[in-house]
Amino acid sequence: MYPQDQEYREELAKNLGCKADRLGSVVGTEELKDIVSKLSPDNFSVGDDFANVNNGTHKVNLHIHTIESDGNMTVEELLNQAVEYADKVKDPPFIIALTNHDTIKDTIITLEIISKNPEKFRKVKFIPGVEITAKYVNNELFDKPIQLEVIGYSINPFDKDLNKLLDVFKEDNINYGKELVAKAQKIGLNASFEEAKGFHNLINIGASPAFVRLLFDYLLDKAEEQGFDSQKIEDLIQEHIREYKTEYVFRSTPEIADVLNFIRTGLLGIAHPGRICLKGLKHHVSGKEAIESLFNKFNKLGGTAAEINYQYKSDYYNPESNAWLNHIARYAEKLGILKTGGIDNHSKSIFICKM
DSSP: OOHHHHHHHHHHHHHHTSOGGGGTTBOOHHHHHHHHHTOOHHHHOOOGGGHHHHTTOOOEEEEEOOTTTTOSSOHHHHHHHHHHHHTTOSSSOEEEEEOOBTOOHHHHHHHHHHHHOGGGGTTEEEEEEEEEEEEEOOTTTBSSOEEEEEEEESOOTTOHHHHHHHHHHHHHHHHHHHHHHHHHHHTTOOOOHHHHHHHOHHHHTTOSTTHHHHHHHHHHHHHHHHTOOHHHHHHHHHHHHHHHSSTTOOTTOOBHHHHHHHOOSSEEEESOGGGOOOTTBOTTOOHHHHHHHHHHHHHHTTOOEEEEEEOOOGGGGSHHHHHHHHHHHHHHHHTTOEEEEEOOBOSSSTTOSOO
16 A cells, blocks of 8 residues: 555655655555545644643644744654553554744654654654745736745655755845845944844744844844944845845745755655735735636646644634635635645644644
């Protein structure tokens, strides 16, 4: 069963220096498609007051971050919680994916841990993943690039092209970050990029669409601390926005076509499509037209999944937003796009997004 997935595990095992049978818990694309096709929205959700966790209905979480990215749990904490909860799942296994921002070191570490003790993870299924910063450019519909993130499921974290994409992105981000700090120094602020790396881990690793926003937050904090005119930092922010149209897209942000060209192994999905900011629409363009254009482009490029079962909070509970999310779900279904989802954990718990 799933012969392509066996080849996938053999390739991973070769890079790990172990036998493929020690990676029986690792899920390839064929099994992932089969698993997701049989899941209900309740299987993705923790439920109100964690009802679905308490009764074992919750059984899949395909969006998790660790301390390598902007999460608060280690790989070991993630795996231990998954193993413990797997015993409570009504119909095991418990299925998880690690999807750090623009980095895959912890994905490899997870595979190493599983390979050393496969029996421990017999009730857990693990999907190697990554969440890659990207942009969508359509000058007919938008006045500016749309920032989004592409999730790769069942990726090969040893793939040279994937690693090249991530390394170039990180290097360009860090160089740009150093340039921004140098501009702040030139106007009199006492700041350094080395210090900024300690302000937030995403600056340290040069990752995520929040990289520049966090760097500006660091500079504004330094301005307040020093009694420096914060308007001068705000002017730097506006200078960035004039060039790139948004704080969350900058010169190294790849277009979705570039991302999909570099990742040739696994399934590629749109992360939390209901959160995509559609500001900057041309006056004659509706939100529905814009999101459908994005999905059409993504699908034609080879994208086959979207986080429809994502646990939106606050604004997404109102009826208008729910109608919007329902439209996205229906359009994804029309295109035959796989409905994935997850909690987007940044906390120390596999059941909580943020604390």
